[in-house]
Amino acid sequence: MSGSGFAATPRPPYWVVVFTSQRTPDDDAGYAAAAARMVELTRQSPGFLGIESVRGADGLGITVCYWDSEEAIAGWRAHVEHAEARAQGKARWYAHYELRVAKVERAYGGPHA
Amino acid sequence: MSGSGFAATPRPPYWVVVFTSQRTPDDDAGYAAAAARMVELTRQSPGFLGIESVRGADGLGITVCYWDSEEAIAGWRAHVEHAEARAQGKARWYAHYELRVAKVERAYGGPHA
Numbered sequence: 001m002s003g004s005g006f007a008a009t010p011r012p013p014y015w016v017v018v019f020t021s022q023r024t025p026d027d028d029a030g031y032a033a034a035a036a037r038m039v040e041l042t043r044q045s046p047g048f049l050g051i052e053s054v055r056g057a058d059g060l061g062i063t064v065c066y067w068d069s070e071e072a073i074a075g076w077r078a079h080v081e082h083a084e085a086r087a088q089g090k091a092r093w094y095a096h097y098e099l100r101v102a103k104v105e106r107a108y109g110g111p112h113a
Numbered sequence: 114m115s116g117s118g119f120a121a122t123p124r125p126p127y128w129v130v131v132f133t134s135q136r137t138p139d140d141d142a143g144y145a146a147a148a149a150r151m152v153e154l155t156r157q158s159p160g161f162l163g164i165e166s167v168r169g170a171d172g173l174g175i176t177v178c179y180w181d182s183e184e185a186i187a188g189w190r191a192h193v194e195h196a197e198a199r200a201q202g203k204a205r206w207y208a209h210y211e212l213r214v215a216k217v218e219r220a221y222g223g224p225h226a
Contacts, residue, residue, distance in 0.1 A: 005173040006133060006211055016215050018129065018177055020119060020165045052133045052211075054175045056167045060118040062175040064131055090224035098119055098165075098222040102129050102215035109211040111203035 007050025007066050012104045014049055015067045021089075021097040023059035031093045034085050041081060047072020059095075066104070073101060120163025120179050125217045127162055128180045134202075134210040136172035144206045147198050154194060160185020172208075179217070186214060 023031065042048055047068040055061035067073050076082060089097070136144065155161055160181040168174035180186050189195060202210070 005135060005171075006209065009211075009213075012213075016129075016131065016213065018131065020177070022118060052173075052175060054167045054169045054173050056169060058118075060165075060167050062165060062167045062177060064133070064175060064177075094224060096119065096222065096224070098122075098220065100122075100125075100129065100217045100220040102217040104213050104215040107211065107213040109209065111207060111209070 005052060005054075006109075007052050007064075009049050009066050009104075009107065010068075012107050014104050015070060015073060016102050016104050017065045017067065017073060018100045018102065019063045019065070019097060020099075021061050021063075022095045023055070023061065024093060024095050025059075027092055030088075034088060034093075038082065038085055041079060042076060045072070045076040045079065047075065070101075118165060118167075119222075120165050120177075122162050122179050122217075122220065123181075125220050127217050128183060128186060129215050129217050130178045130180070130186060131213045131215065132176045132178070132210060133212075134174050134176075135208045136168070136174065137206060137208050138172075140205055143201075147201060147206075151195065151198055154192060155189060158185070158189040158192065160188065183214075 039051065042051060042065060049066035049068055051063065051065045053061070053063040067076070152164065152166075155164060155178060162179035162181055164176065164178045166174070166176040180189070
């Protein structure tokens with residue numbers, strides 16, 4: 001089985017962006033609206049493969065986004081609305097974040113019967 | 114700044130294991146004890162660089178663990194207690210999981226003043 005929170009990715013290799021972030025206590029409504037819009041745009045971006053995202057009660061979040069190439073990541077990064085959202089994120093929504101770009105070499109899931 | 118939920122990783126390249134999982138509703142106490150023990154053992158494992166972990170109220174979790182080499186990942190995988198915990202995880206704790214091993218090529222953090 002695969003729950004709705006899992007990305008259905010192809011056989012490796014492909015790329016992953018790991019975005020770990022700590023929310024400020026500020027502007028929950030503005031953040032939620034922008035986050036939903038960014039997920040919508042991400043899904044429409046060429047080369048998008050899937051997304052998995054969790055935020056805990058303490059405001060720490062991890063979003064993992066999968067892409068078919070480095071060019072796809074660069075294309076999403078260049079999107080005008082994404083750039084505007086990043087600026088807002090730095091100014092208001094995130095106390096801190098770390099972003100890592102990595103090439104997926106192996107993948108497997110479970111449990112299996 | 115870097116909150117306590119962030120891993121302090123070196124300059125790339127290094128390796129990342131992304132583990133996305135959906136908890137069953139079962140055995141919260143047993144799972145919590147095992148998870149804490151696994152984090153403790155992971156931190157002692159050779160080549161460990163850092164860990165970031167979040168679980169949401171719906172039971173979906175993402176744990177991201179950083180390693181200095183593929184050999185370090187293989188070493189942790191071979192740990193006897195880790196193997197036992199994986200068996201329990203498949204049998205009781207996880208409705209589903211996906212594990213991906215990737216090589217980190219680029220990384221940056223923010224916001225910067």
